[in-house]
Amino acid sequence: MTQSPKPPLLNVLPLKERMKLPRQHMLEQPALERATNFTEVNLGYSEELARQEAARCLECAKPKCTIDCPVGVKVKEFVQLIVAGDFMGAAAKIREDNVLPAITGRVCPQEDHCEGGCLMGKKVQPLGIGYLERFVADYEQRHLDISNLPKAPPTGKKVAIVGSGPSGLTAAGDLVQRGHQVHVFEALHTPGGVLVYGIPEFRLPKQIIREQIDYMRAMGVVFETDVVVGRTVTIDELMEEEGYDAVFIGTGAGLPQFMGIPGEHFNGVYSANEFLTRINLMHAYEFPKYDEPMVDFRGKNVAVVGGGNTALDAIRSALRLGAGKAFILYRRSEAEMPARKEEVEHAKQEGIEFQVLAAPLEFLDDGKGWLTAARCQKMALGEPDASGRRRPVPIEGSEYEIPLAVAVIAIGTSANPIVQSTTPGLNTNKRNYIEADPTTQRTSRKGVFAGGDIVTGSATVILAMGAGRRAAKSIHEYLSTSGDW
Amino acid sequence: MFKILHAEFLAPGIKRFEIEAPRIAHKQKPGQFVILRLYEQGERIPITIEHSDPERGTIRIVVQSAGKTTTLLNSLNTGDSILNVVGPLGKPSDIEKFGTVVVMGGGVGTAMAYPTAAALKHAGNRVITIVGARNKELVILERELRECSDALMITTDDGSYADKGFVTDKLRQLIENGTRIDLVLAIGPIPMMRAVAEMTRKEHIRTVVSLNPIMIDGTGMCGGCRVLVDGKSEFACVDGPEFDAHRVDFSVLVQRNSMYRTAEQKSMEAFQQDPESQVEAIHAEQTGACALKGIDR
């Protein structure tokens, strides 16, 4: 950690001086140590570091940070409250726009949003907005008494939320604050969506999600796990038989995509979803304390195919489970990798190897169905494709083989189909995502709203939360008016 | 939490449970299953719904002790609870009037085949049921199956009850006698389903098997349950569990089911050293802090 000059506690420093202050680093577990455990990498700011970092903010007249945040967190305001030492006030300020700050502070791709917009980034390093948000949320968690949260007067209206990922949780939190009776249905045995089954402990401790869920329970939200809507109960039944006045669908894009190459059925080839679900939801990294097993690949080669957050989460988990050599196979170059920059940096420090411009063509086995190697091909970058990123083009004759014990496919996901196939009249697009109005989140079915990955395809936590928030507003309007559709 | 209203052994190592699960009881169709988890550190395992009673809000399952989770489950009794039960999952069996249907159950597969056999009978089919067990003690659901079958044949591997031999011997007899068979449904150990598939393939008899790969979520999310059907990956939890037997690659199923054998054995050995303490841990969890699990309120 670098030693930096300490600013005064109230922001009296002239702007020019503020620009000279370096960004405060967050303490983290040393790379070699953390590569062997599942405890969180980032350790958080102390109160003093937080105030020092906050003091760097230039208090812009037209803050780009807020404009570039998908939910418009009032960064300037909450940061000034930190400078003044009013951490609970800062938390309340963030909560006006963002109900899950402990999570977004940790997982938002800040470089694409708030910090990407921050004016200071033009000259020096941007303000550590994510770190500050996280600090404030953690502080609030330690000091908040959830035993008697203020409750809005009941409206007598019932809303069902399908899926407990960030979109569903946000909608639930906003609706219960408006006095509606909110019931969340979740297919898995633990609420939280990708936050629980996908993103690993070392990046987002499960305790944080449990605390957020407890907070919502204290506000009055009821969670019912083990309900696969469409199978256990349908949307029609919820509305007609169980008396729900409105339904929000936030079922996510949880279906794994495979590559369709030979050998994907071999033992040792996983989808990222299965690999991460075993580890996170089922705690396979704590086998045999937990019953869920994982194949033993200690000391062996593990490759993850893909370059997003999912790929990095999988490969870093593999490293923590004792992989001898852990590497990413990505068909474009590092510049095109969609993962958060901080994760790429962290992964490199931990010793993850990046084999970019390469893709597997086929998996090979030992003759008994156990993976032994992948046959890969090198790529070059061609013209930009529809996503604006340069398209990978295979190089003829560049095939090579790498020995592998485990391969994890993390090339993307698609829409969870169960609700769509069991809800007549619910319009979907060609790829089976639910069609919803981008401002009201209304679907083609009266009283039914949708948002998050099930509408947009896999995106980010904060975009899903934004959709949940718009839906809650729109559901509230629908329930408070004549209910025209 | 899901309360066990009744539990009884049907045979050594095979137990039937009646569980309070009103939502599932309302929706279950023959051929569907639940996924359950016994306690916080437990794994999720799929078990077929043998019967459901929407009025009472209960479902029944029949479980054979195979490894740690099923053995632990079979140590639970009336009045205990199961932490998580989710369902009904999977595509229901195809029930229509086919003509003559041969329903074959091997071991605990008999209980899995029973609801479909009953529904096929109800749909007007002539149902010939063949059940096989290792010995007399392990023959289960004989009375129930007799009620829904036009003919019931029983085989035991050791001849200790009914006819000595395998279920495939009976199927061969039927074919050799020139019995017209429109559909065969076979549920049991993989070698049995595979043998049935080979036999009926030659005779061009449509055959359905219910596959039992390793599952986690049961909703199509993990892809762990993928089976090779006609050379393509299908997810048994959403595309199945029933598949056309003649298109299934049984070797891949056997191979994938062996993936965690070492770990499973380790689990089982550790469990067997002190099974009581595990059951006690479940009891403690159920009476203690976890009263909030499942539905709140």
Ligand SMILES: Cc1cc2nc3c(=O)[nH]c(=O)nc-3n(C[C@H](O)[C@H](O)[C@H](O)COP(=O)(O)OP(=O)(O)OC[C@H]3O[C@@H](n4cnc5c(N)ncnc54)[C@H](O)[C@@H]3O)c2cc1C
């Ligand atoms: C491994 C991984 C890492 C990621 N890392 C980041 C990151 O660092 N930063 C970031 O911003 N984004 C990240 N993302 C993306 C982000 O997690 C998602 O965009 C976000 O979670 C989408 O939220 P959602 O509410 O739409 O759905 P999800 O989080 O997918 O939740 C949907 C929930 O609905 C449930 N469900 C589905 N079908 C049914 C049904 N029929 N009935 C009841 N329940 C149902 C599911 O079980 C699930 O719990 C990551 C994604 C993955 C997979």
Ligand SMILES: Cc1cc2nc3c(=O)[nH]c(=O)nc-3n(C[C@H](O)[C@H](O)[C@H](O)COP(=O)(O)OP(=O)(O)OC[C@H]3O[C@@H](n4cnc5c(N)ncnc54)[C@H](O)[C@@H]3O)c2cc1C
């Ligand atoms: C759709 C479906 C429905 C099922 N219905 C029933 C049912 O109604 N009653 C019932 O008793 N079982 C049923 N099973 C099988 C049951 O899920 C497994 O027996 C169980 O998961 C084993 O868990 P375990 O921890 O006790 O044993 P493990 O330790 O996992 O396995 C012990 C031994 O059993 C074998 N085994 C493992 N998994 C399976 C499997 N899926 N099928 C067969 N053998 C296996 C292995 O070879 C292993 O050596 C069903 C499986 C599926 C997929």
Ligand code: SF4
């Ligand atoms: S919610 Fe995300 S994008 Fe918005 S300010 Fe917080 S960290 Fe930045």
Ligand code: SF4
């Ligand atoms: S853009 Fe940066 S410097 Fe300006 S107000 Fe926002 S955080 Fe502060």
Ligand code: FES
């Ligand atoms: S069990 Fe996960 S996809 Fe079938």
